[in-house]
Amino acid sequence: MTIADDAILFLTGASSGIGAATARHLSAPGRTIHLQGRDESRLAAIAADVTTAGAKAVTHRIELEDAVAVDAAAIDLASSIPSLDLLIHSAGMVTLASVETAEITELDRQYNVNLRAPFALTTALTPALLAARGQVIFVNSGAGQRASPGWSQYAATKFGLRALADAFRAEVADRGVRVTTVYPGRTATPMQQKVHRFEGREYQADSFMGPELVASTIVHAIEMPRSATVPEVSIR
Numbered sequence: 001m002t003i004a005d006d007a008i009l010f011l012t013g014a015s016s017g018i019g020a021a022t023a024r025h026l027s028a029p030g031r032t033i034h035l036q037g038r039d040e041s042r043l044a045a046i047a048a049d050v051t052t053a054g055a056k057a058v059t060h061r062i063e064l065e066d067a068v069a070v071d072a073a074a075i076d077l078a079s080s081i082p083s084l085d086l087l088i089h090s091a092g093m094v095t096l097a098s099v100e101t102a103e104i105t106e107l108d109r110q111y112n113v114n115l116r117a118p119f120a121l122t123t124a125l126t127p128a129l130l131a132a133r134g135q136v137i138f139v140n141s142g143a144g145q146r147a148s149p150g151w152s153q154y155a156a157t158k159f160g161l162r163a164l165a166d167a168f169r170a171e172v173a174d175r176g177v178r179v180t181t182v183y184p185g186r187t188a189t190p191m192q193q194k195v196h197r198f199e200g201r202e203y204q205a206d207s208f209m210g211p212e213l214v215a216s217t218i219v220h221a222i223e224m225p226r227s228a229t230v231p232e233v234s235i236r
Helices: 017-026 040-052 067-080 104-132 152-175 190-199 211-222
Strands: 008-012 032-037 056-061 086-089 135-139 178-184 232-235
Touching (some): 008 104, 017 032, 017 040, 017 086, 017 211, 032 040, 040 056, 086 104, 104 152, 135 152, 135 211, 152 178, 178 211
Parallel strands (some): 008 032, 135 178, 178 232
């Protein structure tokens, strides 16, 4: 295993879906897990699960759509976390519309959550990652590999996230930090339910892989021997 028993971790989007499942998978006695989310009650519920598993939970109620709040949080995190073994960017939001009808304000919202926040938090926490020779996981999407009709805004932010991960990987690889992008297919999460409403289709959760399967894939990539490079993982 490459994650120490006393590891310090930070997960965004930890209050639901893939982020929550991953937090539960990684909870173990001795670890400290920082959990970012926007819904206080759901965040508290995940923190309780983490604590029950023996880890220390630290919650961060940060609205990733709010660039000012993210920048302030980034400053605080940079000063309060001197060493970080694992950073997982799991938070995301989606709005679907054609280029012809899409609202530019929706592009701004998705950009803030899906790309700007990961960039700002990664920048702030890079010294801590270097100190621990840590790892970063960017949870992307199939939309970060191909853009379909109606998905222009979301795909643009996810293509940008892919570029961020690729560039950062090359910048820190020789200093001991491993960077992996995970591309999940359609997953039974609240976001997928929202996508189905956009598409006008009935949502049936059991038609899709569960977030626990994606979480277990993330954990497997994390726990690969450090002699291995794991730049990308796709799961459908």
